[in-house]
Amino acid sequence: MTPEQKLNNIRTIIAKAKRFDLAFAVLGILSLMLGVLVFAALFGQMFIDGAPRFTLDFFSSFPSRRAENAGILSAWVGSILVMLVTAMAAVPLGVAAGVYLEEYAPKNLLTDIIEINVTNLAGVPSIVYGLLALGVFVYQFGFGQSILSAGLTLALLILPVVIVATREAIRAIPGYVREGAYACGATQWQTVRDHIVPYSMPGILTGVIIGLARAIGETAPIITIGALTFIAFLPPTPIQETFPFMNMDWLTAPFTVMPIQMFNWTSRPEAEFQHNAAAAGFILVLMTLSMNALAIYVRYRLRKNIKW
Amino acid sequence: MVTPMENETLTIKAEAKDLNFYYGNFQALKGLNMPVYDKKVTALIGPSGCGKSTFLRCFNRMHDLYPGTRYEGGINFQPDNTNLLSDKVDPIEVRMRISMVFQKPNPFPKSIFENVAYGLRVRGENRRAVLDQKVEEALRSAALWGEVKDRLNDLAFNLSGGQQQRLCIARALATDPELMLFDEPTSALDPIATASIEELVSELKEKVTILIVTHNMQQAARISDHTAYMYLGELIEFGVTDQIFIKPQQKATEDYITGRFG
Ligand SMILES: Nc1ncnc2c1ncn2[C@@H]1O[C@H](COP(=O)(O)OP(=O)(O)OP(=O)(O)O)[C@@H](O)[C@H]1O
Numbered sequence: 373m374t375p376e377q378k379l380n381n382i383r384t385i386i387a388k389a390k391r392f393d394l395a396f397a398v399l400g401i402l403s404l405m406l407g408v409l410v411f412a413a414l415f416g417q418m419f420i421d422g423a424p425r426f427t428l429d430f431f432s433s434f435p436s437r438r439a440e441n442a443g444i445l446s447a448w449v450g451s452i453l454v455m456l457v458t459a460m461a462a463v464p465l466g467v468a469a470g471v472y473l474e475e476y477a478p479k480n481l482l483t484d485i486i487e488i489n490v491t492n493l494a495g496v497p498s499i500v501y502g503l504l505a506l507g508v509f510v511y512q513f514g515f516g517q518s519i520l521s522a523g524l525t526l527a528l529l530i531l532p533v534v535i536v537a538t539r540e541a542i543r544a545i546p547g548y549v550r551e552g553a554y555a556c557g558a559t560q561w562q563t564v565r566d567h568i569v570p571y572s573m574p575g576i577l578t579g580v581i582i583g584l585a586r587a588i589g590e591t592a593p594i595i596t597i598g599a600l601t602f603i604a605f606l607p608p609t610p611i612q613e614t615f616p617f618m619n620m621d622w623l624t625a626p627f628t629v630m631p632i633q634m635f636n637w638t639s640r641p642e643a644e645f646q647h648n649a650a651a652a653g654f655i656l657v658l659m660t661l662s663m664n665a666l667a668i669y670v671r672y673r674l675r676k677n678i679k680w
Numbered sequence: 681m682v683t684p685m686e687n688e689t690l691t692i693k694a695e696a697k698d699l700n701f702y703y704g705n706f707q708a709l710k711g712l713n714m715p716v717y718d719k720k721v722t723a724l725i726g727p728s729g730c731g732k733s734t735f736l737r738c739f740n741r742m743h744d745l746y747p748g749t750r751y752e753g754g755i756n757f758q759p760d761n762t763n764l765l766s767d768k769v770d771p772i773e774v775r776m777r778i779s780m781v782f783q784k785p786n787p788f789p790k791s792i793f794e795n796v797a798y799g800l801r802v803r804g805e806n807r808r809a810v811l812d813q814k815v816e817e818a819l820r821s822a823a824l825w826g827e828v829k830d831r832l833n834d835l836a837f838n839l840s841g842g843q844q845q846r847l848c849i850a851r852a853l854a855t856d857p858e859l860m861l862f863d864e865p866t867s868a869l870d871p872i873a874t875a876s877i878e879e880l881v882s883e884l885k886e887k888v889t890i891l892i893v894t895h896n897m898q899q900a901a902r903i904s905d906h907t908a909y910m911y912l913g914e915l916i917e918f919g920v921t922d923q924i925f926i927k928p929q930q931k932a933t934e935d936y937i938t939g940r941f942g
């Protein structure tokens with residue numbers, strides 16, 4: 373083989389190999405577009421279908437037998453209250469569990485088993501949580517078909533997300549910062565309280581918000597515990613005029629949430645209600661997207677002060 | 681034994697006695713016996729991996745943070761003759777008496793003030809006036825006060841590398857430690873920052889005993905009173921710095937110091 377032939381040989385081999393680069397890039401762009409376009413089309417379709425309903429009345433009206441009068445007041449209030457309970461329950465539990473697993477738990481078979489379980493919990497179908505909650509929260513604890521039951525159910529659902537986010541955020545704290553705290557004479561609890569938890573907050577909050585964004589769209593477990601589909605009143609307000617000026621009655625109130633309201637409308641035979649469903653769907657997606665945006669913003673803001 | 685340079689008397693602040701240390705089954709320190717003299721700078725030198733950091737971190741029980749590590753023997757700490765490595769001695773108590781400055785500057789992502797005040801807060805000190813005074817004192821001793829006095833509430837990360845390291849020294853100083861440990865405190869710094877830290881260490885020994893690990897032979901010669909040469913987990917030679925550098929007793933020490941080693 374002459375040197376020239378050798379060179380040509382190499383060039384053919386490179387050209388051949390590079391075709392795969394091109395092929396993969398094309399394939400990648402196609403699959404990406406598929407996802408993005410399908411979502412954009414759905415979102416756009418819902419917007420167009422729902423367009424006649426985007427009025428203030430839609431947000432401030434209860435459901436009604438007549439499509440043009442029906443609104444999502446009870447649904448969005450319900451969704452927000454349920455999310456509130458979910459966050460209040462999932463954040464302390466998830467953070468405590470994550471901190472314990474990372475900082476305190478001895479490394480042995482038992483903690484290994486717990487770890488595997490936590491990871492697997494994230495894969496349990498949400499309806500299973502619904503069934504569990506129906507038995508435990510609704511009947512056993514007697515919370516009834518209430519905001520409290522729904523919030524706790526969804527808290528269980530997102531607990532693994534919060535735990536995993538907490539652990540990952542804690543692991544990202546460099547060993548020399550942790551050692552710096554201990555070297556000052558801090559106890560384990562002081563280190564956790566003053567350093568580990570504050571420095572992992574951006575990661576924890578991101579995980580929480582992403583978990584909530586998933587929870588807000590959950591339908592199956594909420595239906596399982598018996599949320600109403602037609603509800604023409606709001607839960608009692610938590611603020612009252614007489615001492616102690618606030619009450620927790622709203623926790624035990626019946627409720628509905630956005631995805632259930634939407635589901636209810638899509639199952640109506642009248643075509644008019646489809647506009648309502650589309651509009652509600654659009655707003656639900658908007659809620660989810662803005663929560664994700666919030667997660668990104670929070671992460672960016674809090675991370676600005678932490679450089680490692 | 682060591683002969684003091686001048687006619688001053690040396691007091692022992694801490695003394696390692698037949699110290700062995702294990703990472704799991706790996707023995708990283710082998711039968712170390714070495715004094716650390718009060719209000720003096722003692723330097724630990726030796727090739728990479730010989731166990732300098734491991735030895736240093738025995739003094740503040742840093743190894744207790746990691747499972748599978750084990751001490752044997754003791755480090756007797758004066759004047760109370762406490763064995764720092766004893767199971768009966770709380771590592772937190774040890775770390776309250778002995779502070780540490782790390783190789784890489786490791787300020788907390790908090791304000792300059794809170795970084796220096798942290799050791800005091802851990803000790804339950806929250807009175808503003810006391811904190812203000814101690815923080816200022818520590819920052820002055822660490823030769824950082826002038827540069828940061830107008831921005832104590834700024835984030836520590838906004839300081840330069842050398843300033844961050846001086847901040848870490850202030851943090852370690854604020855609690856009046858009896859012994860300060862330095863693990864290659866200048867290895868991440870440029871020559872100017874290094875010079876200022878060296879000067880600082882020389883000044884600090886008026887107040888506090890210092891044990892410092894360094895890779896830099898000139899640095900050891902410049903700032904230390906005593907030097908220990910370690911190799912493969914053993915203490916090969918310990919003596920007054922000038923003697924170690926001019927007339928080492930061991931061939932191995934001489935080879936290392938003159939650069940004939942690896
Ligand atoms: N966490 C650990 N687990 C197991 N072995 C370790 C661990 N840390 C250090 N060692 C080993 O112990 C020995 C001493 O390490 P050490 O870090 O004390 O060396 P050193 O003298 O400080 O080195 P350098 O100058 O590079 O910092 C080395 O052989 C190292 O591989």
Ligand SMILES: [Mg+2]
Pocket residue numbers: 732733734863
């Ligand atoms: Mg080292």
